[in-house]
Amino acid sequence: MRRGFSRFFGSVACAALSCAVAEGAARAESVLAHDTVEDGAIDVMDLVAPGGKTESIAFTELGKPRAPATYTLVVSATGEDVRIPHCNGRGAVTVDGALRDKGSKGPLLVHLGGDAVHAIRFDVAVSTYEKRIACGERVRVGRAARSLEGLSLLRFASPHQGPAAGEAVVFVPRGHDTKKPGALLVGVHPWNGGPWTYAAYRELLEEAQAKDVVLLMPSGLGNSLYVADAEDEVMRAMDALMAEVAVNRQRVSLWGASMGGQGATTIGWHRPDRFAFVASYFGDAKFDRSTYVRNLLPTEEAAHRINPLDVVDNARHVPTWLIHGEDDRTSPIVQSVMLFDAMKKRDFKVDFDRVPGMGHEGPLVVKFIRRVVDRAAEAQAPKFPAHVTFRSTRGIDTEAYGVRIVRAGEKDAYVDIEKRDDGIHVLRGTEGVVQIVLRPGALGAREGERVIADAGVTANVRWGQ
Numbered sequence: 023m024r025r026g027f028s029r030f031f032g033s034v035a036c037a038a039l040s041c042a043v044a045e046g047a048a049r050a051e052s053v054l055a056h057d058t059v060e061d062g063a064i065d066v067m068d069l070v071a072p073g074g075k076t077e078s079i080a081f082t083e084l085g086k087p088r089a090p091a092t093y094t095l096v097v098s099a100t101g102e103d104v105r106i107p108h109c110n111g112r113g114a115v116t117v118d119g120a121l122r123d124k125g126s127k128g129p130l131l132v133h134l135g136g137d138a139v140h141a142i143r144f145d146v147a148v149s150t151y152e153k154r155i156a157c158g159e160r161v162r163v164g165r166a167a168r169s170l171e172g173l174s175l176l177r178f179a180s181p182h183q184g185p186a187a188g189e190a191v192v193f194v195p196r197g198h199d200t201k202k203p204g205a206l207l208v209g210v211h212p213w214n215g216g217p218w219t220y221a222a223y224r225e226l227l228e229e230a231q232a233k234d235v236v237l238l239m240p241s242g243l244g245n246s247l248y249v250a251d252a253e254d255e256v257m258r259a260m261d262a263l264m265a266e267v268a269v270n271r272q273r274v275s276l277w278g279a280s281m282g283g284q285g286a287t288t289i290g291w292h293r294p295d296r297f298a299f300v301a302s303y304f305g306d307a308k309f310d311r312s313t314y315v316r317n318l319l320p321t322e323e324a325a326h327r328i329n330p331l332d333v334v335d336n337a338r339h340v341p342t343w344l345i346h347g348e349d350d351r352t353s354p355i356v357q358s359v360m361l362f363d364a365m366k367k368r369d370f371k372v373d374f375d376r377v378p379g380m381g382h383e384g385p386l387v388v389k390f391i392r393r394v395v396d397r398a399a400e401a402q403a404p405k406f407p408a409h410v411t412f413r414s415t416r417g418i419d420t421e422a423y424g425v426r427i428v429r430a431g432e433k434d435a436y437v438d439i440e441k442r443d444d445g446i447h448v449l450r451g452t453e454g455v456v457q458i459v460l461r462p463g464a465l466g467a468r469e470g471e472r473v474i475a476d477a478g479v480t481a482n483v484r485w486g487q
Contacts, residue, residue, distance in 0.1 A: 052200075052266050054192060056174045057131055059105040062164035069155075070094040084155040085224065085388065092147045093155060100139050101163035106130040108173065109157035110222040111147035127218040128191070129159070129173055131166055151212075152384040156222040171196045173221055176238075178262035182251045184243030190259035191217040193230055193237035194267065203270035206263070207398040209239045210248065210256060210289065212280035217241050225388050229395040238263050247309070247318050248285035249328055250416070256289055257296075272298060272405060275398035279303035279387045280353065287330035287342070287361065294336045294412070295423045299401035301343040301394045303387055304350050307331040307357045327416050334364045335413045335436065336422065339404055341371040343397065345390050347380035406463045409440040414454075424464030427481075428457040437481070441465040445472030448479045455481040462487075 069079045072091045092113065106115055108128050115123040115130060118140055122132050134140050146155050158173070171194045180188035194200065207230065209220045217239050220226055230237050240259035246252035263269070276297050278286040283305020290300035309315050309325040319325040326332050342365065346358040358374060365372035380386045405423070412422045414435040420427050429435040435454035440447050446467055448458065458481050462469065473483045 051168075052170055054170050054174045054176060054194065054266050055168050056172075057166045058129070058169050058172055059103050059131070059162040059164045059166050060169070060172075060196075062099075062101060062162050063160040064097050064099060064163065065160065067161070068096040070096060081157075081160050082224075084157055085385075086154060087385070088148050088154055090148050090150050090153070092145050094143055094145050095155075095157075095161075096141065096143050097161050098139055098141055099134075099161070099163040100137055101134055101165070103164065103166040104132050104134055104140070104142060105162045105166075106132065106142070106144055107157045107159040107161060108218055108221045109144075109146045109155065110152055110219060111149055111156070113145035113147060115142075115144040117142050127216070128175060128221070133166075134163075151382070154385060156224075156384065158222045158224050158227050170194055170200060171198065173227075175217075176259070176262055176266070178258060180255060180258055182243055182255050184241070184246065184252070184255075186217050186241035187243055187255065188241075189217055190238055190240040190263070191221050192239075192263060192267075193221070193227060195231045195234050195236070198234055198236065200267045203268040203273075205233075205235045205273040205399050205401075206260075206269045206275070207235050207237050207395060208256065208260060208274065208276045209237065210276065210278035210282040210285040211239065211242055212278070212282045213245050215242075215280075215282070223384075223388065223391060226391045226395065229392040233395055233399040235395055235399050236263075236267055236269065242281070242285060245281065245318075247281060247315060247328060248288050249318065249324075250418070252285070253289050253292065256285075257293070260296075270402075271296075272403045273401065274403075275299040275301070275401050277301035277303075277394050277398075278305065279384075280305065280382065283353075284328075284330060288328050288333075290340055290342075291330060291333045291336040292416075292419055293422075294338075294340050295403065295405075295421075297340055298403035299341050299343075299397055300337075301345065301390075301397070302330075302358070302361075303345045303390075304347060304353050304355075304382055305330070305357065306353055307360045331360055331364060332415055333413050334361065334368070334370075335411045337365060337370050337372075338368070338409065338411050339407050339423070341397075341401065342373070343394070344372065344374045345377065345386065346375070347377045347382065347386050349379060349381040352382035406466045408466050410465065411438045412436070424461035426459040426461065427455045428459070430454045430456045439465065439483075441467045441471070445474050446483065448473065448475040448481065448483060450476040450478060452476075452479050452481055457481055458483045459486045460484070
């Protein structure tokens with residue numbers, strides 16, 4: 023058996039789910055602090071395929087296409103501690119034949135001790151969605167120490183129910199200055215996924231490290247379609263992270279795949295002033311209630327409240343990237359076509375990659391994920407754009423970019439308002455709005471500027487908080 027082993031040097035940077043901050047620990051230490059092993063990366067492992075065939079494989083080759091089945095990764099190493107990476111579908115972990123873990127999520131830190139050579143084995147199930155062994159990082163062997171860097175599990179207060187409520191996975195790049203406001207990329211997970219799903223994407227973590235982008239991967243409270251509670255959970259996770267790591271609020275971007283693709287556009291366009299850029303992989307644009315979603319969306323009104331297509335007016339200042347496989351049979355490409363056409367009609371900034379020969383699958387995410395990170399590293403949202411269009415499909419959505427609306431009733435409310443050389447114009451089409459309140463700085467205008475309403479517009483405009 024060929025074995026891969028690298029010497030370790032004892033510095034610190036990555037993470038372990040099993041080493042979250044103990045309850046009652048001093049608050050002086052960040053809740054992101056965790057025990058981890060940084061050096062001693064193992065680059066070559068043995069891969070045991072179903073049937074017992076064994077081959078040596080480099081870590082970077084794990085992502086090659088593989089038939090759905092359970093595979094076993096094997097390394098031999100010596101050191102005080104070993105950190106097993108998070109892999110989607112990771113099963114039993116054994117050390118010298120003794121079971122150490124039955125299949126938890128997140129990186130796993132195991133104490134080895136002594137100078138003996140240990141045999142470490144862990145199973146990884148390849149799914150029909152991933153189509154590859156998806157492990158976010160290398161096995162590392164050395165001495166564990168505390169760190170804020172790498173992957174960690176953030177816990178925060180949440181009033182919601184559902185899988186992983188009050189939890190989010192965070193990636194802080196090595197060497198990142200947590201006191202200097204920087205870029206944040208939020209990833210909302212797919213159907214049957216969770217906060218750890220994207221932590222198994224090596225390309226995502228590597229590019230975030232290279233571009234010094236902090237990653238946040240919150241819970242969607244299970245298979246929620248990012249309805250109101252799940253959307254609120256994402257925003258609470260963002261606030262909790264910002265209490266620990268300085269973030270430039272104009273440099274927050276959002277992405278997701280499948281249910282997460284729909285979630286990215288739904289959340290990003292419900293709250294357009296919170297996001298600089300949105301990327302959606304094969305997400306729905308308008309839900310068909312004759313399908314599986316009818317139990318989650320019992321009425322057309324419930325679907326309307328989360329349909330991205332129904333709030334596309336809000337994407338005026340949110341550059342959006344749509345990525346969809348032409349062979350997708352789960353969420354047909356027409357879903358992204360509808361969004362693309364609607365954005366182009368409005369002359370909004372949108373890119374659309376139609377990918378032939380690919381469907382609803384993890385490898386399509388991997389194909390573009392480095393570029394998603396790159397765009398998030400550079401994106402910056404305007405604070406007070408001169409032209410604001412905002413559609414509210416829910417009573418809780420009342421403001422964007424310092425323009426607040428007082429709704430007339432339960433039906434949709436829509437405002438189209440623009441600062442021009444001769445004053446502030448409330449444009450035709452504004453509806454369902456009783457009053458428009460402009461916060462200081464809104465539209466880049468001065469308080470007291472002349473207000474001009476198009477014919478048929480009845481909403482009044484005032485300045486206030």
